[in-house]
Amino acid sequence: MKKQRAPGLIAIVLYKTFVASLLTVTSIALLFALKNHQVLEEFSQSYLLESKLKIIEFILDKVLILQPKKLLLSGMTAALYAVLTAFEAVGLWYEKAWATILVLLLVGISIPPEIYELVQGVTLLKLAVFIANLAVLWYLLHHLPKHGKGA
Template sequence: MKKQRDPGLITIVLYHSFVASILTVTSIALLFALKNHQVLEKFAASYLLKSQVKIVEFLLDPVLSITPQTLLFSGLATGLYAILTVSRYLS
């Protein structure tokens, strides 16, 4: 006879899996921004975006104001935390 799992436990595991996947995506995005930091700076300063300054300020300025060292640390720390979150439930 198969033992039925508690729905609360399933909910907790699903929640933590969701959080780990969001953290993984965030880590990848931060490391991608680090890799392309200079390209993003040139893109933000390009003539094509002068008419859409508000959009650039809203989307790119927060990323460009972060130093590359901070992006690297944040990306690696977020990825490590995602791995620790997942590994807690795999064992």
């Protein structure tokens, strides 16, 4: 007989999987930018971007002002956090107690900086992430005895 998982738990696992995927793509992009910094500089000055593709021009401008050490640190940090987030998702899927505690700890730690960011300026993305993390925190706190049976 197949085990039935709660819809809230499935939603959290999907959210964590999405975040891990996004962090992986970010890490790859940052490390790619580090490896190809000179090529990106040349590309940003090429005719191809002149008055076209404003979003690419904007992203390139942001990436090119970063020093190589910052690109490396950011890329490696994003990769590490992607692995940790994927680890959380797998642990939650199998309803492991350590995963529930890890998610509560990491989400709980992220709430104060998210509040600070919202005070600095509200954007739809910041607000969505804040609400999603509050929902994860609330759900896991209220369902802690149910999710987290196995060690």
